[in-house]
Amino acid sequence: MKNFGNQVQFSVYQQLEENIIPVSYEALEARAKEELEAKPFDYVAASAGVEDTAKENNLAFRKWRIVPRMLRDTADRDIGIELFGRKLNVPLLLAPIGVQSIVHPEGELASARAAASMGVPFIASTASTFSLENIAAETEEAEKWFQLYWSNDHELAASMVKRAESAGYGAIVITLDTPMMGWREKDIHHAYLPFLEGKGIGNYLEDPMFCSRLERSPQEDIRSAILHWAQVFGNPSLTWRDLEFIRSQTKLPVLLKGILHPDDARLAVDSDVDGLIVSNHGGRQVDGAITAIDALPDIVDTVQGEVPVLMDSGIRRGADMVKALSLGASAVLLGRPYMYGLALAGEAGVRQVLRNLIADFDLTMALSGSRSVGELGRDLLKRI
Numbered sequence: 001m002k003n004f005g006n007q008v009q010f011s012v013y014q015q016l017e018e019n020i021i022p023v024s025y026e027a028l029e030a031r032a033k034e035e036l037e038a039k040p041f042d043y044v045a046a047s048a049g050v051e052d053t054a055k056e057n058n059l060a061f062r063k064w065r066i067v068p069r070m071l072r073d074t075a076d077r078d079i080g081i082e083l084f085g086r087k088l089n090v091p092l093l094l095a096p097i098g099v100q101s102i103v104h105p106e107g108e109l110a111s112a113r114a115a116a117s118m119g120v121p122f123i124a125s126t127a128s129t130f131s132l133e134n135i136a137a138e139t140e141e142a143e144k145w146f147q148l149y150w151s152n153d154h155e156l157a158a159s160m161v162k163r164a165e166s167a168g169y170g171a172i173v174i175t176l177d178t179p180m181m182g183w184r185e186k187d188i189h190h191a192y193l194p195f196l197e198g199k200g201i202g203n204y205l206e207d208p209m210f211c212s213r214l215e216r217s218p219q220e221d222i223r224s225a226i227l228h229w230a231q232v233f234g235n236p237s238l239t240w241r242d243l244e245f246i247r248s249q250t251k252l253p254v255l256l257k258g259i260l261h262p263d264d265a266r267l268a269v270d271s272d273v274d275g276l277i278v279s280n281h282g283g284r285q286v287d288g289a290i291t292a293i294d295a296l297p298d299i300v301d302t303v304q305g306e307v308p309v310l311m312d313s314g315i316r317r318g319a320d321m322v323k324a325l326s327l328g329a330s331a332v333l334l335g336r337p338y339m340y341g342l343a344l345a346g347e348a349g350v351r352q353v354l355r356n357l358i359a360d361f362d363l364t365m366a367l368s369g370s371r372s373v374g375e376l377g378r379d380l381l382k383r384i
């Protein structure tokens with residue numbers, strides 16, 4: 001993408017393009033709160049405990065300041081990168097987010113289409129409303145990854161990985177931080193878990209291994225299928241030794257999501273994984289956990305470039321992207337902002353969230369004196 005920020009500014013200032021959703025993240029969230037019922041809004045917006053980590057995820061970015069460089073000829077620039085041998089328009093992916101139909105009936109299908117139209121890889125969650133095959137069909141050749149919640153039924157986990165490979169997904173992301181749900185006070189207050197209403201289990205209901213475990217098909221007895229899902233969803237007994245099993249099931253790159261400790265980063269690299277995602281799950285799991293941007297530098301130093309290190313949790317604006325990439329992230333994942341775009345305007349809303357973020361990133365990078373992502377480095381930042 002060349003000089004994308006200028007193109008967007010031009011078309012918006014000239015009113016060639018309309019703003020269909022609020023531009024600022026804070027206004028976007030506030031509008032989504034007005035539009036959605038309390039239960040689904042809180043499911044997306046809220047986090048674990050007193051939500052300290054969720055708040056700090058955003059504030060921690062402010063402890064890093066960009067020190068822009070001048071007279072560096074940024075007239076002609078390119079924000080593309082290469083990841084696992086594929087070219088990406090921008091160092092950005094859509095984070096895996098489950099059960100998107102609670103905010104919009106087209107859920108993941110709309111988000112995946114918007115991502116594909118912007119050249120941004122979509123990471124489909126195991127907990128998607130729609131099956132991974134249906135999501136893949138919406139995006140055809142576009143780059144997409146599959147996120148695995150590793151069931152305590154190993155054959156079910158293997159079956160999902162194989163389905164993802166057949167459906168054209170380009171990488172497997174194993175999320176390690178959610179073998180069970182964190183203590184999410186607002187959801188508990190509402191007594192709300194969408195999965196128990198049969199939402200967000202499309203990948204299970206269409207899985208032959210899952211269905212083979214049921215006495216009756218989900219069409220005949222959805223209640224039993226939901227109860228079985230609740231029994232097999234997570235696997236808190238996994239250890240580093242188990243990773244070899246998933247590795248043996250696929251030739252795709254395997255990334256681990258939810259790494260925060262440098263020692264775990266080392267163990268991951270030594271376990272032959274292909275990439276890491278530094279993440280605290282948007283503060284939804286361990287309240288009080290270190291923020292992802294604070295965890296990132298030590299992990300990058302530990303990994304020493306052996307595998308790409310991606311990050312999420314708190315990416316809201318272009319400056320956040322510049323800071324994460326300057327600290328050594330290869331790319332970042334966007335989470336809640338696109339869910340609010342989806343809630344307000346479906347596919348077009350997600351596209352506009354992406355448009356604004358990418359334009360902001362392009363301009364912030366250029367105004368800081370870099371022509372390409374490869375030029376971003378720690379020398380551009382000061383910690384205050």
Ligand SMILES: Cc1cc2nc3c(=O)[nH]c(=O)nc-3n(C[C@H](O)[C@H](O)[C@H](O)COP(=O)(O)O)c2cc1C
Nearest residue numbers: 044095096097098125175281282313314315335336
């Ligand atoms: C509503 C919601 C559902 C999520 N579902 C998943 C999921 O199914 N799998 C997963 O790995 N992460 C999931 N996440 C975590 C995101 O992938 C990402 O780590 C998080 O949103 C980053 O925080 P941020 O959105 O505040 O930037 C979910 C997050 C939200 C808000």
Ligand SMILES: CCCCCCC(=O)C(=O)O
Nearest residue numbers: 098127178180181233284
């Ligand atoms: C039983 C836990 C399912 C969680 C799936 C969605 C998710 O990751 C989230 O944060 O919410």
